[in-house]
Amino acid sequence: MDDAQMAVIMPLIMYGGEAKSSAVEAIRAAKAGDFEKADERIEAASKAIVEAHHxxxxxxxxxANGEDVPVSIYMVHAQDHLMTGIAFVDLAKEIIELYKVIKN
Structure with a gap:
C-alpha cells in the first residue's frame, strides 16, 4: 500500500470515529435534556460522515474506472469505522427523538 492510498484511508478512519463519538455525545446530551447540544453534536457527526464519504x-x-484498488486490513478497518459511524448517527437520531418525547 502506498502513501496515496493511506492518505485516503486514514481520513475514513478518523472521520468515521469522529462521527461515532459525536453521536454518542449527542445521545448523552439528549439524556440530560440538552437538546440544543444534542442537535449540535448530530450536525457535527453528519458533517464527519460527509467528509468520510469523500x-x-x-x-x-x-x-469503477478500472484502476487497481488493493484491499488491505487498513481498508477493511476504515470501512468498518465508516459504517459504524453511520449506524451510530442513525440510531442516535432515533434515540434523541425518543428522549424528546419522554422529556415532554
Missing amino acids: GQTELLTKA
Whole structure:
C-alpha cells in the first residue's frame, strides 16, 4: 500500500470515529435534556460522515474506472469505522427523538 492510498484511508478512519463519538455525545446530551447540544453534536457527526464519504467515493471512482484498488486490513478497518459511524448517527437520531418525547 502506498502513501496515496493511506492518505485516503486514514481520513475514513478518523472521520468515521469522529462521527461515532459525536453521536454518542449527542445521545448523552439528549439524556440530560440538552437538546440544543444534542442537535449540535448530530450536525457535527453528519458533517464527519460527509467528509468520510469523500474518501470512499474517491476509492469507488478509481475502482469503477478500472484502476487497481488493493484491499488491505487498513481498508477493511476504515470501512468498518465508516459504517459504524453511520449506524451510530442513525440510531442516535432515533434515540434523541425518543428522549424528546419522554422529556415532554
